[in-house]
Amino acid sequence: MTDDAVSTRTAETTQTAETTQTAAPARRPARALAVLRRLPVTVSFVLAMLVVGAVTGTLLAPASEQTWYPQVATGLPAFAEGRWWTLLTSPFFVDHPFVYLTLLPLVIGGLGWAEWRFGALRAAGLFAAGHVVGVLGAAGILALVAQGGWPWAVRLSETLDVGPSCGALTALVFAIATLPAPWRLRARIAIAVWVGISVLYLGQLHDLEHAVAMVAALAASGWLPAFRHPAGRPSQREWRLIGLAALVTVGAVQVLDLVVPYDGPLGSNDPTASMVDVAIDLVIILLIANGIRQGYRIAWIAAIALAAFNVSAGVLVLALLPLLVEVGALDSPTDVLGLLVAPTFFWAATMLLLILGRSAWRVRLRASRRALQAEPLTREQLIGRLRRFGGGTISWMTTWDGNTRIAAPGEGAIAYQSHAGVAVMLGDPIVPGASRASALSEFGRLAQHAGLIPCVFSASEAAAAARPPGWRSVVVAEDTIVDLPGLAFTGKAWGAVRTAMNRAGREGIEFRMVRLADEPWNVLAQVRAISEQWSGDKGLPEMRFTLGTVDEALDPETRVGIAVDGEGNLHGITSWLPVYAHDGSDGANGAGAGAGGPDASADASAGGEPRIAGWTLDLMRRRDGGFGPVMEFLIAASAQHFSAEGYDFVSLSGAPLVRPEQAEAGPVDQVLEQLGGLIEPLYGFASLHRFKQKFNPRHESLHLLYRDEGDLPRIGIALTRAYLPDASLRDLVASAASVGRGD
Template identity: 30%
Template structure:
């Protein structure tokens, strides 16, 4: 049996459920003997309860979760650390987690914490504690990618259940998870969890998962049995009994004797019916949509999620009295205790922390949305708010309302209208105390909130999931068609997120660029089949001048040096592009001995090559590519580089090809990605982008992969293969001027982290033709700005101050002219 422990535990859950009643759970007597029961006088019913409590489900839904969790999570744990360690982790974390969690609740009860006292006598069972503890333990045995993912998900899920449900089982699950993390460090002999750097791709996924979990939390409160967690008011409000009609309330509540009973009835009147439920649910669904947009790298999704999180945090601050509201809460002082303070900090802090995390990582979300779609969203949201809110305010001003308390001013009426747009979980018991009595007024009051949020959600779909900004100029020729008409080895990169495009008036040529400060750095040279490259350069320079930027052509072919000289620009070589002609290579002779040895070794070890796009790869292979890439990034001392260096996200284009080295066990050892080079709509060559090898992969796997690419292109008759240029590294001697000194020092400073020079040495194994790539600029006085712009383009997560300090520190480095 491949997964003996997980299969056994799934069977145990099913057998125990059949014995103790699978649909309703065990009866009262069995609960007392097998489940955990808390209380200051009896912390645990029996010594065996922490273990037996993890084997019993309360009903069919919990049984289903336990069985699926056993097969999936415990199965994953067995794959990572074996069945023996998984069994030990399950038992240890279940016992330690339940005992420690029970102790915390008892301490809270003794300290008169209201939440602990409210759950202290609940007979509890939690089959998930041991499962969560085991997978948390197994995370220490996973690679950098899955270790981080597992820990983030299990900790966040445990926290969300605790905050929004708050049952003893949720406490046990969290303490078992923490115990599992500690046990994993012990079993792997690690002193601390360690911190590994994430790629932009992984940052997007992690933040999207966290955002989605904060959106799902209120749903947990809605369907929870107890709803005693700090963030559980939405469940309590939505589960409230049916309210009386506004006219009944008005008849019973005297205008000048506003009792707490009346306040409660008014609150129920404001939330009764399907409308307030929609108002509470749709913003959370919108947050889920934003989370999916974050996975896709959408910049608009960041601002949408930040806006919703800040809104939720602000509403919580008003609810808890930390921000002034229109009307004071008369009963809020009664809850000024430790429990109230904790609830306030969590309710306000959680969404604001998420918003702050998204803002800090906003540079990882480089996919822009269509500007018109974003403008349409803003207009739709503002228009719906003004139209619906204004219409309801008119109804209140015309009468047909009952006002409790003092005569309403405009502020109170505005507050009454605005609260119709607020999720019910943030409505205090006071409100504006203005209730419409007419059927039309009541209907409008229930409809304006749902209509507004539905309009907002609908308007957000296009900027979240629609096409990016239209890159159309002149005869409306898209940039893709221009790229396919011709260009250099970097032309395909012009389509990457984060790059802007200037397109000539005739639509035949374009220039891709990135603005950093006032420097417009190009991604290679002109794109397309321009008859006069100088005219394209001049046109782009005018475009930059109109916008107050300085044009700097970066990594352009040396053949354009004449055009730059004619314009009076200065130019220097910054890198050497390694170019091969596959049709002329037969791997014969001593020069190819190392490459032949790598191919022969791969053949002996059963490693084969696979030429495919990322989308066509089987899922289990694509997942390994993510793991290898993330492992590569996590080992770097500096963040992942960008600009002319892509990642897996850029490799998802269907026309980008991958060459993957896979052994007989379907284990990926290395892979490379290749960008097409076009001429007149036909692929005439490929340019290397990604080059990744598993840390413990077969020796020579990368040489094997590149040799397989050469052989395949030779058979297809393709005569151009670019191994690309190692940024800031070159074989030819540098020319003597300030920029060359700066770039040489920058290369030396970044070499320990990124290995540009060693990468160039590796490419020399394939006997390439080295073609110098130039940087051209109109004004030498801007060299310091150009240096900072290059640093920030390649390291976009660096701030301007950090980039400036790095460039200033370069002048303290000794210069080495050649490799």
């Protein structure tokens, strides 16, 4: 689909980029002011904290050392003495200046995010409720537990605290509840791990208050209808995420045991753990963590074995504690109780989680065995189903080598490629329209079961609408379609095309539509020479995936337009792929209806028989020094030819990684634009897209369907490998360097 005549970026593009860069700094202050206007509560509270700190001098000196500190701090002693007003005063103070460095990001992130999502009044209410519940809940727990003489509880019952962290944490938990899956689960796990480890190991009053506020916020956000999400069993992916979080937590706990002295609810601990034992566990966790994330069976077995060993060792030592005290090895069981209980508990919990979710870890280690477990299809079987159900403008590309073809629901078919741990489906599933959603869901399930990240590249609007629940969609290309009925190159808009055709007539350039495989050897030799010269100039191998080569153009089902002069010299070629539609169906990319061409396999009276509705442009090559506007001539002449034969449309195909200019660019679009920018200087996708506008096409968006943003880095690598399967790392680096030098 690329041609060196249109691969150079234009001066207009450069000028636009420079204008954008100049205007960007001017927009930043206005954007910042707009953000501040939406966060009046957050801004006011942060300013109030800073003003109070400056006036009282606690920006530079610890508040806990001031004589008036008991009058503003909360805690069981304050409430016992009737200082209930401290609920209002304590959020504006911090006990030490260094705490500002950690607390202000929590306040801005938690309260600010909640205010952005829910508005000022609701965010203020969440903040106030979280502060009151956390402080009073912790005080109530201590009042009950301290009566039993637990040293930790007794110590905290005599402690005071200040700060807005409970309210900010509550606001953050509620804001997290608005995230889509799986980010909601990931964020909740991170919050729970952080708060859980803090309260068990550090065990300060504010840690207990955080735990109370977090539990209350999680419960409320799951109970309130506005935040409630459908319940159900965790998916394979969620089980793998939970298993990974459990391993990371255990590793963090063991490091704390090794290096951090603490005096928390588990008792006091001066680091006495064996460095060798902890190092062995950490090394094993690091080795298997990625395997747990990807669902490898061998990683699951290793994790179960490691957990079982640590639980057994912990239980054995706990059972021997009386004997160790009796023989004098220990003065008291409490000397090592904290060191043993927490790791043993966490390892036991991890082992239980891994056993409960064991079906999520069935992926084989060898990549060659990680194919999707579905009925394989031959190329001929896929073509048969394509002719039966129809497809999109790129569906014929699924017949090319490099694709793995499997059966899909509804007796349909799916083609995908596996690169960098990603299963990339090419185009829409080839299925009846009613089976599109189930086919996409089944593909996602099979890919996850095989330990691969699923995504769909260049999906139509219909497929994007049928994507599995929770999946995302982003436009990655624009299909450019020229409708053929009534096609006439008249009017100012077709001036460049008419000029090319008139010039071809004057210079004796003839157009022929052929099947390349039937052409004589001298034509084939010229085609190969032109193509090899083009790819050699790029410095990289020819691209694949959605870009065909001469080998694909030799397919008997493919039409090839050639431009030849009077002496038999070939000036350029274009190849065209068939687009099958099904009469009476919803069609592919909106191009399913209309009169059939001569390749239709049955007449309309047969009631919905398959037929070729149009053709998709693929290969574009021109001879250096040949007829200048040969591409304009070939495309226009091909469109005229197909129009005369009664076809509905030609697709000039979508330029990969080029989205509509009017579409607003989000973070995902910016990532994909960076990927396209790396390839653009070499293959000119954006320039090619602008070239196709000479033919006044209509546009239909093509989408990338993916689970969530966490998959995008790996998907970017997979798409690069799909388009450049034969390029080595050295090729890519050398080409990038040459582009940077302007070669």
